[in-house]
Amino acid sequence: MRAKGSAMSPADVDSPVTEPPEYSVAAATSLQERRPNTLKHGDTFAVFDHNGDAYSGSGSPEGLFHRDTRHLSHLAVTINGARPLLLSSTLRDDNATLTCDLTNPDFVDDSGALALPHDSIHLRRSRFLWNGTCYERILVRNFHERPQQIEIRLAFAADFADLFEVRGKQRKQRGQMHPATAKRGEVHLSYTGLDGQKRTTRLGFDPPPLRLSATEAVYEIGLAPGQSRTLFLEINCQREPAITIGHRSFFFALRDARRALRTSSGRAASIVSSNEVFNEVVQRSISDLYMLITDTNEGPYPYAGIPWFSTVFGRDAIITAIETLWLDPEIARGVLAHLAANQATDFDPLSDAEPGKILHEVRFGEMAELREVPFRRYYGSVDSTPLFVMLAGQYLQRTGDASTIRTIWPNIEAALKWIDVHGDRDGDGFVEYGRRTEEGLANQGWKDSHDSIFHADGMLARGPIAIAEVQAYVYGAWEAASRMLRVLGHEDRAVEFSRRADDLRHRFDAVFFDAELGTYVLALDGDKQPCRVRSSNAGHALLTGLAIPERAEVVAKTLMSGASFSGWGIRTIPVTESRYNPMSYHNGSVWPHDNALIALGLARYGFRLHAARIFEGLFAASTYIDLRRLPELFCGFPRQRAQGPTFYPVACIPQAWAAAAPLSLLQSCLGIEFHTKQMQITFDTPYLPGFIEELEIRNLQIGSGSVDVAANRSGTSVVIDVLERRGHVRVVTFA
Template identity: 50%
Template structure:
């Protein structure tokens, strides 16, 4: 198989090392582990290959192949079940021959494989059922290996040195494959077999099986990921892991608000989004945190976690609380140029793999993001408004004030009133906004913008964050701080109009470069300016018209860069593709400025695109080609799927269309001029509000309005509908 060329953004980011459009990997995730299998449930030995069992960004199982008499089974079907936590695969035997004679005709054996992850281990159940008329004697073998490759190597990075593979250790039912890394930590892949194999070698287990007609046999394989210094996984039997895994998923899903619509396809879409978020959410010491995406971003990202929590806040505030707690706990307290860290700055990304621990990559804890810090304030304000959880917000208040200090200090190093970024780490990210590929910030003629760079949307986040802090300060009795922050926000809004508005383009500039020259590029970043509220009213209407015009809107969504711009490419990562979360933010902005009908257009496009994606799952991004009546959207080959902020995007757009807001202190639920898209006749919302203070609503679409019926309401909850 020919190795593919690496397409480099920054050298750390999405590397198109390998893509097989004919066969998407099947993915499951649980906490710090995820696994990718081919359609037979195996892990290919061919290189380059993304498949494997990963734990904390290290591949603990790099090869797995199930055979019957030396032949691979034939594929019947597969599905991801139990809210994304179980991979189920149906197989059958091919014609099995000995000395040229078929001894077991095709299809007499049915093989059912089920795989799940639980507490640092992969559990597999293999059931073999005999549907033939004569006894069958077969040899079932499972081959395996572990390469302990770092995820960044899988993505295309080259390492000069590696650790040492240590001698395998065997017992009657267990194989342990050890590896000592350059970080001096020993990692072990421990494989356990039940029943014990008839023969067990360092990389192969063999079972000699006799089945009578109608008989079935069961085999269980467990692969545990262990690292020296960490508690080893507490291995259990398959059924115990299955039940515990399902119970944990149900608890997470059932804790949030529940939606049901008149449209079964919309229900599948929304249910898939809920399941994807449940799969990606990891229980940390500080609370639940949505890992950004599988496979490349299965870890904590500051920006991604914040935006996911904001999109999902109205359904489950506990996710926002977990994000705030973790980011406060990891907030930078000192300057470290190698990690782009400065006091008060919020984390970009955290990794714990071998390469992170040896500092071969800077992402052990990396702070090269300009927007996570103001967005931290935005999330805290939104969480306060949603919940009135004074205890949490007051506990986090020193962290929020430290973030404000970074915004006004290191974030505005030249004192011009705008927050900028310039990479200090030699190995860090060149671009540090959400579009963080190296070529995403440029001038109208295509020239790259030189740092320090002030992005338009970041100024909006700062404006939004200071207003949120002002409101919380007032609620906590600090009127002096509240007035100061409100005035600073207003001053920023005024300066922003003159510095960023381009009358010629009829839009805000993408950014100001290091010489304070406008990058007059039509980019979707301006949709974020609508969301934050920093846009002037007349400017907002022109921006809204452009976002729904043909240069931006493909029919499937708003492109990251408008068609016709210098670096426009519908197949690029950030310069013409379509990102669901970016569209969700634009939709929230459109609704803010009274363009709810346009927000519904984006919701409809998002739903219609989901009908063409596997499992109705919105990917991280897809290509920005114009919509054709005879084809669906074009996939981006190495997009993460699932991706947290893409999974949460439908809920943010739906909230925007409903005009739904909360006032936690008074327990008010308000729907301002609610609208439903044409593909939803009615929407039932259950457990809307807070635990012990919630309501159930039924919304019915009429020709020009939406009827709201309160089905159930706890004492103290107030439901208001504003026409």
């Protein structure tokens, strides 16, 4: 079936997919098994093991990546030829630096006698990223009572693999590796891809090593008792060489990196509670969120996640902005501006582009440039466009910033037209998707696995497919358009969009609600047959207000049933459904962002206790996870007493919309709303989950003012007190 008005586009590829798409992440190695350390700045990220090394075996994401190319695939430090013993590996609370403390193992001489006992030599590796460069300082200290002659060897290599190769995609042909060049203190590794682009990694050492080759640097260090030496390493990803390498370069860059993180995260309201573990969760959420944010020409933009999705994703960033809008609306402004600047203006079947459509994904690697993968600038998501309009409306309501809305209004108009013309492919009033070529994503909602949309008997749905949550987002877009048009002075059009939203609400209820299931069906297939499957997707109808009030209670009951709610959160698919698999990506797992959005919807309809129950489950999960860091998803096995959640092997961590989930859940429980015109912040029937007795939110901004507030439990109620007020801000509580 063709999209209306798109005669230039080929027919939809509407057959069901029976094999996993070639772009899925291969699960050859479990990230949870290695529990790597991650760093990110801008378009550069790094994944290291706990020793600070990188070993790029099969399926391993370790290494230093810049713009979707692995610029360093191997890095390993040895002491006297042996791998050091790990003492500890720690990320700073703000994610600015990784510090690895190491020591020597036992060394024996040729006779078998102990020559140097373990814990005699201490290595402290301090590392961070800044402006396309990985900086490292290695401090070596002798704690033995005798002088020691120590060999420190740094082995390195660069495979210049495209990120999709690292993810498991095979290539028939690669470009040309160039011979390495080494000179005093520097090594250059380079590769020219089939796209004609030369990619270079420059390693700089200070002081220059005793021996330097294309694969390793060797230091011979004599240390008296208590004496230390410091080595500096810079790994530069295709930038001009730094003016200096060493102490000054390291500390100046470190100062700038920390300063930038403080400046960006300083925009957010601060949260402190009576629960110290929850405080750690909040601190890690804020730190991960602002580490993932990249400054684009249009403003701050949260990249989706490390290691597989450290780039621009439309859907992920919009949802992250929605989750954090109450906390830092500048994120939403940056997301709106960047997506507007990259909106599709023409048809391109390979990239699933249509005029007015909002980005799904952007890639910069060799395979994307050659279109071996379609993601160079890819538009294959059905929900990014209505979500874009939704976010614009929410941003205006949160900030009153009509100037930004006027600036991007042509883009909003184009997005609204896409929903009408290309989104509703058959004119039935619902928005459907179907990829234009076999290279595109088969499923184009947030559950984009090949098997995520199916019928009750497990048969995969044939496209074009209208999924439940997209209709909710379209409803939200119509409502947002109506609100924005009123502010812009177009009352007649505002009334029309409001009428359209109301019409969609009643048609959706008539077609999607299934009384026997006790919820909305998952989707309509290409023959307009309902996929009679219970799913978390139905919770998104609560998020935007699409669900008519009389359905809300039964939908909430189904979502919170034992079959759906695992104890940690709501499963994507409950245990009652044919394709339920708690270890799958989308058919039975628990996603923090999905739960956060559902909680916003539950709170919208007055089910704040349900929202608090979700909050408690995800908080409890975080207490079992390193750094209190919620992953992209975890398995949907039921919660067991005194046991933590079961991890998903290749889940990204950190992931922006998962990091933002606890922050969003706090808003859901407290019922925080903003009325900028009246300079009023309301707390509608606030509720605190059982693990929080007291909470303070400082620098909660509205318009030109801000407030500090305290929330304190009083029996079954929560009392909101204003601690400090800056400007003419009113705080109102509704019991």
